Amino acid sequence: MPLMDRLITLTQHVRATQLHHPGASGELSALITQIGVAGKVISAQVNKAGLVKIRGSAGTTNIQGEVQHRLDQFAERTIQDIVGRSGHVCALMSEEEEEIIEVKESDRGGYVIAYDPLDGSSNIDFNVSVGTIFSIFRKVSAGVEVTRRDTLQRGVEQVAAGYIIYGSSTMFVYTVGQGVHGFTLDPTVGEYILSHPDIRLNATCKVLSINTCNGPYWDGWVHDFMGRMLARNDADKRRINDRHIGSLVADFHRNLLMGGIFLYPADSQSPKGKLRLMYEANPLAFVIEQAGGAASDGCQRILEIEPEWAHHRVQLIIGNAAEVELAEECLRAGSVVEA
Numbered sequence: 001m002p003l004m005d006r007l008i009t010l011t012q013h014v015r016a017t018q019l020h021h022p023g024a025s026g027e028l029s030a031l032i033t034q035i036g037v038a039g040k041v042i043s044a045q046v047n048k049a050g051l052v053k054i055r056g057s058a059g060t061t062n063i064q065g066e067v068q069h070r071l072d073q074f075a076e077r078t079i080q081d082i083v084g085r086s087g088h089v090c091a092l093m094s095e096e097e098e099e100i101i102e103v104k105e106s107d108r109g110g111y112v113i114a115y116d117p118l119d120g121s122s123n124i125d126f127n128v129s130v131g132t133i134f135s136i137f138r139k140v141s142a143g144v145e146v147t148r149r150d151t152l153q154r155g156v157e158q159v160a161a162g163y164i165i166y167g168s169s170t171m172f173v174y175t176v177g178q179g180v181h182g183f184t185l186d187p188t189v190g191e192y193i194l195s196h197p198d199i200r201l202n203a204t205c206k207v208l209s210i211n212t213c214n215g216p217y218w219d220g221w222v223h224d225f226m227g228r229m230l231a232r233n234d235a236d237k238r239r240i241n242d243r244h245i246g247s248l249v250a251d252f253h254r255n256l257l258m259g260g261i262f263l264y265p266a267d268s269q270s271p272k273g274k275l276r277l278m279y280e281a282n283p284l285a286f287v288i289e290q291a292g293g294a295a296s297d298g299c300q301r302i303l304e305i306e307p308e309w310a311h312h313r314v315q316l317i318i319g320n321a322a323e324v325e326l327a328e329e330c331l332r333a334g335s336v337v338e339a
């Protein structure tokens, strides 16, 4: 962690960014801080996996038919308990819950949160980095009732987003539309300390992250894109490198710091794409744009997609803007050929 001139905690930082907003009540700052608290609880449990009986499948599946792990369920309960009862949200939308959860009326606050409590679940049992992803919207409709207008907003309406990565250290990375800032959890004092202020995406795209084993199911444009990327490596120099963990949050975080592009294209197995708009694509799209990159479904900005429901799936292309554009170009060319 780079040494900062002075220690800045997450709570101090969030509060300072909100001071620029005249009339800010402090509720958003308090909410982000509570997400951080939930992250500490999850981080502690992730670190204990193997020691306590928390690894492995819980013997259930979620709405998407995916196997739920005990840690998935622990992370879900933790967020519901800490964030859901914080008094700052009126509704929660989770990868692990089929229905949108409406908070009981007396506890409702002015925000809606969408989240993936533990992204990268298939890696949990093998000590590979996993993470929590979150996206926050303001409740837009008047009155206490939670409406579709409140929950199904486009990504451009996010007021904050970010993720917590449980890796070799635990990091909290967030944006409120004033750049992207990263904090490392100091486990000895239990505080997130600013370690990566104003993160900018490395200008050169060095990394290509994609599950190449889906190759047989891809549309032609993905092969075209891959060919064009690999053609950058010539006899003299390897300019592009393959890095793919299979935990979106970990792949994204590495690419954000190193410069790179991540793709999960739609394919014949997942015709709409695998990843989810509300709690995977949108929050990371907000972060990458704030860091100087781009996120697209191949046809439009992720942030402009109109969500159809809480578990809306998208094709995701995210990273350096020039390479995202190249993917869009390949897709357009491919569509022309097929027409």
Ligand code: AHM
Pocket: 066, 095, 116, 118, 119, 120, 121, 122, 211, 246, 247, 248, 249, 264, 274
């Ligand atoms: P999850 O939220 O249930 O963990 O699923 C999402 C994960 C992403 O983290 C990762 O990028 C992707 O699924 C990997 O999928 P695949 O194994 O199909 O490549």
Ligand code: MG
Pocket: 095, 116, 118, 119, 120, 248, 280
């Ligand atoms: Mg996920």
